Amino acid sequence: MNLLKLDKATIKFGGLIAVNEVSFEINKGDLFGLIGPNGAGKTTCFNLITGVYKPTSGQISFDGRDITGTPANKIANLGIARTFQNIRLFKSMSVLENVVTAGYLRHKTSMASAFFYLPSAIKENEQLKEEAMKLLEVVDLAHVADVRSCDLAYGMQRRLEIARAMATQPQLLLLDEPAAGMNPQEKEELNAMVKKIRDHHNMTVLLIEHDMRFVMSLCEKIFVLDHGEEICFGPPEKVRNDPKVIAAYLGEAV
Amino acid sequence: MKFLATRVLSILAAIGFSFLVQKLAEGQDSFTQQLLVLASLYVTLSVSLNLINGITGQFSIGHAAFYQVGAYAAAYCGTAFYPNWHGSPVVWLLLMLVVGGIVAAIAGFIVGLPSLRLKGDYLAVVTMGFGEIVRIVVQNQKVLGESGGLSVHPHLQQIWVVVLLAILCIALCRNLQITAHGLPFLAVREDEVASAAMGVNVTKTKVIAFVLGSGFAGAAGAAYALQLGAINPDLFRMDQSFIILTMVVLGGTGSVTGSVLAALLLFYIPEKMRDLSDVRLSVLVSILISVGFAVAAVRYVINNVHKPIKVRAAYYAGITAVTAVVITILGKILQLVPAFQTSVEGGKLRLVVFAGVLIVLMLIRPEGIFAHHEFSWDWLLSPLKKKRTKLPGVSA
Numbered sequence: 001m002n003l004l005k006l007d008k009a010t011i012k013f014g015g016l017i018a019v020n021e022v023s024f025e026i027n028k029g030d031l032f033g034l035i036g037p038n039g040a041g042k043t044t045c046f047n048l049i050t051g052v053y054k055p056t057s058g059q060i061s062f063d064g065r066d067i068t069g070t071p072a073n074k075i076a077n078l079g080i081a082r083t084f085q086n087i088r089l090f091k092s093m094s095v096l097e098n099v100v101t102a103g104y105l106r107h108k109t110s111m112a113s114a115f116f117y118l119p120s121a122i123k124e125n126e127q128l129k130e131e132a133m134k135l136l137e138v139v140d141l142a143h144v145a146d147v148r149s150c151d152l153a154y155g156m157q158r159r160l161e162i163a164r165a166m167a168t169q170p171q172l173l174l175l176d177e178p179a180a181g182m183n184p185q186e187k188e189e190l191n192a193m194v195k196k197i198r199d200h201h202n203m204t205v206l207l208i209e210h211d212m213r214f215v216m217s218l219c220e221k222i223f224v225l226d227h228g229e230e231i232c233f234g235p236p237e238k239v240r241n242d243p244k245v246i247a248a249y250l251g252e253a254v
Numbered sequence: 255m256k257f258l259a260t261r262v263l264s265i266l267a268a269i270g271f272s273f274l275v276q277k278l279a280e281g282q283d284s285f286t287q288q289l290l291v292l293a294s295l296y297v298t299l300s301v302s303l304n305l306i307n308g309i310t311g312q313f314s315i316g317h318a319a320f321y322q323v324g325a326y327a328a329a330y331c332g333t334a335f336y337p338n339w340h341g342s343p344v345v346w347l348l349l350m351l352v353v354g355g356i357v358a359a360i361a362g363f364i365v366g367l368p369s370l371r372l373k374g375d376y377l378a379v380v381t382m383g384f385g386e387i388v389r390i391v392v393q394n395q396k397v398l399g400e401s402g403g404l405s406v407h408p409h410l411q412q413i414w415v416v417v418l419l420a421i422l423c424i425a426l427c428r429n430l431q432i433t434a435h436g437l438p439f440l441a442v443r444e445d446e447v448a449s450a451a452m453g454v455n456v457t458k459t460k461v462i463a464f465v466l467g468s469g470f471a472g473a474a475g476a477a478y479a480l481q482l483g484a485i486n487p488d489l490f491r492m493d494q495s496f497i498i499l500t501m502v503v504l505g506g507t508g509s510v511t512g513s514v515l516a517a518l519l520l521f522y523i524p525e526k527m528r529d530l531s532d533v534r535l536s537v538l539v540s541i542l543i544s545v546g547f548a549v550a551a552v553r554y555v556i557n558n559v560h561k562p563i564k565v566r567a568a569y570y571a572g573i574t575a576v577t578a579v580v581i582t583i584l585g586k587i588l589q590l591v592p593a594f595q596t597s598v599e600g601g602k603l604r605l606v607v608f609a610g611v612l613i614v615l616m617l618i619r620p621e622g623i624f625a626h627h628e629f630s631w632d633w634l635l636s637p638l639k640k641k642r643t644k645l646p647g648v649s650a
Binding site: 119122 | 257426429430432433434435436437438440441444445447448449450451452453454455456462626
């Protein structure tokens, strides 16, 4: 059964149609790539899925449930987490706190128990911290757990974004240009990490990326957007040789 | 068991401290007592505003309005229901704190729910407008005494209550900060879009902070009314909101200990200045100039934390020496000039000094005394330590 389904999702900003009748399905366990030239509407697609924008028309369903127009925080609770293209960490908070904040949506004790510092709240606090530390080990950031997140190096900030998204324990993980600004070696490590996340943490991954080599070697299915419309969909081999994709990226022959 | 024991002990300690303050204050004159009450109330107000402005990042400048709502709730209840009250007056006082808190919290909810969708400056304008609306409405209501105000029954001077209220407010904010439940508040301050994507209900979080903050301001207002015995709308003018806001910003937005310290500083400095003796103009000018030197030197130390410890220590010593030398020598020289021989009345300088302290602190530490941090001895000594803790792994 499909995990996420977009059915003719469309969003217009005034006269601009940013995403036009885009439909695709993602199955459980997929490594799904969303590519396209700048301004194609990839991030807008993410914003539609995660509830930042409400689609003008069309339907989005997750795990058999209609989530069109559901607020962002409820979507996170349903099991979709994301990272951001232009890193949006909680800057003045520590690395650990960033991850614990995301894990907080699974809290069970009431706010009142925190105000009176009851044992239940203390215990839960410890538990969330432990879980967060485990995730930091996955992304190799455990040694900087107490550093302010804005003091981290760029590549580390990107990895922290992934750890923070994973802390919500999502079924579907959306990565918005995770490899942007990374050097070849870091990209290699990221590639292995994303595969590990999919295999060991049972998450389905949908990612946007510009680096073709990275996408082609990582993703099993690729969806290509241009000017808000689908131009190609299929496995990497098919996408690589599709004339429309080549035209979109390199410009058409005169 | 261990939890229960420590908890009971800490509560007893808080109550014991409050009564100790009360006992010590009883020997003093009524002016000192009044100062103590006001200082505790300002601590409560700034810590509660810090929950809204600092921790949750919602720029509210209408805190005096909630303070006023609480005060008037207590005063009105006193007139209407106290004659039929048969319990002890102290119980009534505690009851009024709760009533004032709840009424102000409801007001906070009504204002907060629609306006917290606004951001930054817009929210500031709405809360400021609310503050003025409350004051003007009260000024024109016969039941609330118009501009003449209300006298409050019973008039109870119980210092321990206000001290305890301040401790309670600090304790709750601190508990929130050190558990995971406080993180969503910080997250909302840092980035609303990202916190929503991580499952934080942004509006709910803001409203909780606003309701709690205004509730505490209301309780403080009720305590104020009963301590003072009579209230009028002029006590809750907009400048009150601004002073509370200044305390929060000066202490470091988000820092509870910073708010406490700044509240005490900003309250006591102008008050203590009242009985300052006359100052010679020559001395005044030399003090001003040496403050300039000191600011420049402190800024140098701050900007050069990587320099060897000896250099920084030398600068610390240098600041003190230069300041002392400038004050004495320049004072003596200026005294020879006839124009500088006149004196200035010390009491009139208090607002000047108040403004001066603000300017100096903003020059040296624009992020507030404690910035986002809490007080710790390590932090205090860090500029003098050999090396700042280096970030592990970042250099790689």
